[in-house]
Amino acid sequence: MKRPLILLVLILLSLAIWTYQNQAAEENIGIVIADKHKGVCWVGSRNPLEGWELDTLVSFGVSHISQTPFGWQGDPNLPEIKWEEHSDKMWWGESLKGMNTTTSIGREKGIESILKPHLWVRGSWPGTISMKTEADWEKWFEQYTAFILYFARFAEENQIPILCIGTELEMTSSREGDWRKVIAEIKSVYKGELVYAANFTEYQQIEFWDALDYIGIQAYFPLSENHNPELNELVSSWEKKSREIEKTVRKFQKPVIFTEIGYCNTEDAAIQPWVWPNERKEIPLSEEVQALCYEAFFQTAWKKDWLAGVYFWKWYPQVRERDPDFTPQNKKAQLVMRSYFSD
Structure with a gap:
């Protein structure tokens, strides 16, 4: 056999072995x-x-909110951090009393709650929190x-099955030792399951996943560079992310x-899904693009055995007619969600 032919055979054999190993790895998670x-x-x-x-x-x-x-x-x-313990200036539904009632009403209707405390940073977002000393x-x-234990105790008292220990705290999560101490404190008062909601740019760097029950991802992955993308492009992007x-x-x-995932009803929804609606006011509306983003997710990541669930941002108790917005309510994306959730 000539040398070029031998080389070709070896290359093809290596590719076959590599493909088999990768397929086996996926199958054997x-x-x-x-x-x-x-x-x-x-x-x-x-x-x-009102109920x-x-x-x-x-x-x-x-099934869950x-x-x-x-x-x-x-x-x-x-x-310095403040929360309900320091002020009563919050909406009813974000107070312990309101969440207790919402949890009870949901359970009566067959809907379970998880608790996801969140830091609101004035003029910024949690991913910028970083101390100088x-x-x-x-x-x-x-x-x-102290903040998270306040809500961990509430979660334990109300038998809420999953507590999210933090959300998008990207500049803090590299401090693994500090977070392991926080997790230990939480486990001393709360016996349910734990997740951390990592930003999609953050989850691969976190080393304390072993101390939690779930890997949580705020799944605002960019799926396209274009306005009005085709479904096959969005599906291909999701397959890569998966x-x-x-x-x-x-x-x-x-x-x-996926502790959060969402898309605005705009033509650019797949480019930077995390961008707030008030920054998209000049972008043409498109229920179609929003619905395609939902469809691409359900055709790909939703089918993975390792995905324990998804939470779509966001759902109002009473429908709000505001455009643009993330909610799928009264939009084509709502029909896509119902199709897969009811399957």
Whole structure:
């Protein structure tokens, strides 16, 4: 056999072995979730619920809602955090009383809640929180531990099955030792399951997934560089993102929850999904693009055995007619969600 032919055979054999190994690795992750969370991110209401507000969710096959109480940090570089313990100036649905009632109403209708506390940073977002000195880092983690324990105790008292220990705190999560201490404190008062909601740019760098029950991802992955993308492009992007996620799944052997995912009803929804609606006011509206983004997700990542659930941002107790917006309510994306959630 001539040398070029031998070389070609060896190359083809290597490619076959590589393909087999990768397929086997995907098949042998060993995580299979039977009942996925079919969730939406519930918007806490300003006023008490009347009881009918969750009925539509039942008809759309929703099994879970995430409830979000807030803490407030005035400066991303200063350690002071305030929450309900320090002020009663929050909406009813974000208070302990309101969340207790919402949880009870949901359970009566067959909808479970998870608790997802979130820091609201004035003029910024949680991903910018970073202290300038070790002393301030120590103070910040002390403050944050008190904040999250406040809600961990509430979650335990109300038998809420999953607590999210933090959301998009990208500049803090590299401090692995500090976070492991926070997790230990939480476990001393809360016996349910734990997840951390990592930004999509953050989840691969986190090393404390082994201390949690789920890998949480705020799944605002960019899916296209174009306005009005085609479905096949969005599907291809999701397939690529799914392969990247599987690397972390295999490393830590933990299932994934998409703690948030969402798309605006605009032509550019797939380019930078995380961009707020008020920054898209000059962009033409498109229910079609929003619905295609939902469809691409359901055709790909939703089918993965390692995906334990998804929470779509966001769902109002009463429909709000505001454009643009992330909510699928009364839009074509709602029909896509119902189709897969009711399957």
